Amino acid sequence: MDAFEASRRQKFAGLYPGRKMILPILQYGDPVLRAKGKRIEEIDDRIRELAANMIETMHAAHGVGLAAQQIGEALKLTVLDISAVEDRPKHAEAGWQRDRPKDSDAAGVD
Secondary structure (H helix, E strand, O other): OOHHHHHHHHHHHOOOOOOOOOOOOOOOOOHHHHOOOEOOOOOOHHHHHHHHHHHHHHHHOOOOEEEHHHHOOOEOOEEEOOOOOOOOOOOEOOHHHHHOOOOOOOOOEO
16 A cells, blocks of 8 residues: 555544454446445444545545445445546535525535
């Protein structure tokens, strides 16, 4: 693990110090990959732990994103780490902004 990877992981180490769980990533063709994710109504300790484990799994696979379906959980949960992207714009636009009320700030996310 290089210095950059170590510093990136250190950001998340405070969530569950000493815990590391690499989850198996499902392969193409698994039916769970096509399942509609269930909405998460409350962020509890189970969801926090799942997200932390997904981040560890994503880093171990040298990925930049991982969806819950990819580790066998049919939930609307995705983790992303774009800290290594060098050419990302300062402002990003998200598709959900189109659905915001007209009187709200529809500019990019800061």
